[in-house]
Amino acid sequence: MQTMSVKLEENIVHEIKKISSLFGISYSDFIRNAVEKAIEEKQKDFIYRMSSVPYADEEEEKEIIQELSKLSDDDLKIAKIETIQL
Numbered sequence: 001m002q003t004m005s006v007k008l009e010e011n012i013v014h015e016i017k018k019i020s021s022l023f024g025i026s027y028s029d030f031i032r033n034a035v036e037k038a039i040e041e042k043q044k045d046f047i048y049r050m051s052s053v054p055y056a057d058e059e060e061e062k063e064i065i066q067e068l069s070k071l072s073d074d075d076l077k078i079a080k081i082e083t084i085q086l
Helices: 010-023 027-043 046-050 058-068
Strands: none
Touching: 010 027, 027 046, 046 058
16 A cells, blocks of 8 residues: 545544544545545546547547547437447
């Protein structure tokens, strides 16, 4: 495991201490779990998933990410699903 240093607002630190105490977990475990949950959530994001498209070179990948980041959440909603056989 690697050690990191982060700065947090006092009210966030207070809540971490309160929740950790109530649930009998260490501050580190609480923060580690919260970060893992945030990472898992971001990994589900369409732009994240498209950032590692295996059939695009690095330049194409950057272009795809740049264009996708311009889209709104509404643009990314699935309007219709079709299955085609190749």
